[in-house]
Amino acid sequence: MAEDRKPRKILLLGATGSIGRQTLDVLSQHPDDFIVTGISAGHNREGLEEIVKEHPTIQAVGLSTLDHDEEIDGVVWYGKDDQMARLAQTCDYDLMVNAVVGFRGLKPTLIAIEQNKDLALANKESLVCGGELVKKALAKSSTHLTPIDSEHSAIFQCLQGNDFQDVNRLIITASGGSLRDLGRDELMDITPKRALKHPSWNMGARITMDSSTMVNKGFEVIEAHYLFDLPYEKIDTVLHPQSIVHSMVEYKDHAIIAQLGSADMRLPIQYALFAPHRPVLQEDKPLDLTRTLTLDFKEMDFDRFPMLKTAIEAGKRKGNAGCIFNAADEKAVELFLNGKISYLQIEDAIVQALEAIDYIEDPSYEDLEATDHKTRQWVEKTFAFENGK
Numbered sequence: 001m002a003e004d005r006k007p008r009k010i011l012l013l014g015a016t017g018s019i020g021r022q023t024l025d026v027l028s029q030h031p032d033d034f035i036v037t038g039i040s041a042g043h044n045r046e047g048l049e050e051i052v053k054e055h056p057t058i059q060a061v062g063l064s065t066l067d068h069d070e071e072i073d074g075v076v077w078y079g080k081d082d083q084m085a086r087l088a089q090t091c092d093y094d095l096m097v098n099a100v101v102g103f104r105g106l107k108p109t110l111i112a113i114e115q116n117k118d119l120a121l122a123n124k125e126s127l128v129c130g131g132e133l134v135k136k137a138l139a140k141s142s143t144h145l146t147p148i149d150s151e152h153s154a155i156f157q158c159l160q161g162n163d164f165q166d167v168n169r170l171i172i173t174a175s176g177g178s179l180r181d182l183g184r185d186e187l188m189d190i191t192p193k194r195a196l197k198h199p200s201w202n203m204g205a206r207i208t209m210d211s212s213t214m215v216n217k218g219f220e221v222i223e224a225h226y227l228f229d230l231p232y233e234k235i236d237t238v239l240h241p242q243s244i245v246h247s248m249v250e251y252k253d254h255a256i257i258a259q260l261g262s263a264d265m266r267l268p269i270q271y272a273l274f275a276p277h278r279p280v281l282q283e284d285k286p287l288d289l290t291r292t293l294t295l296d297f298k299e300m301d302f303d304r305f306p307m308l309k310t311a312i313e314a315g316k317r318k319g320n321a322g323c324i325f326n327a328a329d330e331k332a333v334e335l336f337l338n339g340k341i342s343y344l345q346i347e348d349a350i351v352q353a354l355e356a357i358d359y360i361e362d363p364s365y366e367d368l369e370a371t372d373h374k375t376r377q378w379v380e381k382t383f384a385f386e387n388g389k
């Protein structure tokens with residue numbers, strides 16, 4: 001792959017997380033194609049120091065919990081909450097891998113696009129909260145945006161070599177998450193430990209929780225709407241407990257093209273970096289079709305998973321609705337994991353926040369930042385304090 005080309009320079013946000021570490025693993029398999037020049041994390045200084053040791057090409061590091069900027073052995077360390085924005089503005093990079101969790105990923109996404117840098121996007125909150133802003137920024141930019149989320153990577157792969165005009169619909173698969181075998185009447189006393197046990201994927205805590213409530217699938221429908229520029233009516237979801245078919249595209253002749261693989265994020269990460277090329281990838285357990293393989297598909301159960309419908313409605317409302325939804329969910333998940341609210345109160349927090357927080361039709365980035373802040377405070381005040389915790 002390298003031929004005579006220079007290695008591409010990578011800025012990796014969320015380097016210490018689940019996607020961040022798997023990205024570093026993929027990059028280490030292709031040292032002639034990529035070098036890491038910048039990394040960032042929230043609080044994990046040790047994790048960042050280890051990565052700096054392994055990658056002498058790193059020139060800049062961001063760490064939100066650092067009070068003031070530092071320079072250590074020629075490497076600049078940016079501190080405070082604006083560290084990712086400053087990295088995105090000043091670091092020397094060709095491609096940003098945005099693998100940070102939460103609304104905070106939106107600003108660096110917008111800066112990368114404004115600076116015409118390529119972007120491999122795992123941070124789905126960028127599109128859920130700021131899809132319209134991202135769309136507008138992309139229209140004025142030469143940025144090449146590739147998806148990392150496995151479903152969107154699958155769709156991206158299934159679209160290759162076909163005429164986009166011939167797409168009938170996208171079919172996003174959902175494992176059903178950690179609580180999929182329980183009815184709604186069994187969700188009352190769910191503990192964080194139980195909810196965090198995902199049957200097929202090993203991911204960060206927030207997305208594992210969001211898979212159990214189907215909030216994640218709702219986010220993925222919004223994400224697909226913006227990535228592939230298709231109306232919501234052309235984006236379906238289907239339950240597929242084995243997590244082997246990562247998603248599908250149905251064409252007008254009713255051919256359905258699917259992408260299959262093991263539940264390993266390294267493949268979509270690598271594809272986001274190399275598309276349309278497919279160099280060798282070392283995986284722990286590549287999919288073996290000769291093993292007994294069953295593929296089940298069931299109609300989505302919107303009654304069991306009401307948050308899917310609520311998320312799609314928020315996506316259709318546009319404005320700051322996706323941002324309210326995301327902030328309410330993120331805060332409620334945090335409160336649940338800290339034992340302050342019950343599992344089903346996560347849904348209550350989202351539904352009530354969407355009613356309580358002012359709707360803004362055409363929000364600026366600053367409006368979204370204010371919405372995010374206001375929603376979190378509202379959820380904390382209304383739910384944690386009400387429960388007396």
Ligand code: NDP
Pocket residue numbers: 013014015016017018019020040041042043044045064099100101102104122123124125148149150201202203204205206207265
């Ligand atoms: P993790 O929780 O594993 O990692 C999150 C990363 O974000 C860490 O590096 C963390 O740093 C950093 N971070 C957290 N808080 C802050 C902060 N205040 N400032 C700066 N950085 C911060 O998440 P995942 O890797 O699971 O997910 C990352 C993104 O990718 C999410 O948007 C998720 O929805 C998406 N995604 C994840 C998938 C997966 O398989 N995990 C699949 C598809 C999409 P620190 O370690 O210091 O806390």
Ligand code: MG
Pocket residue numbers: 149150151220
């Ligand atoms: Mg996904």
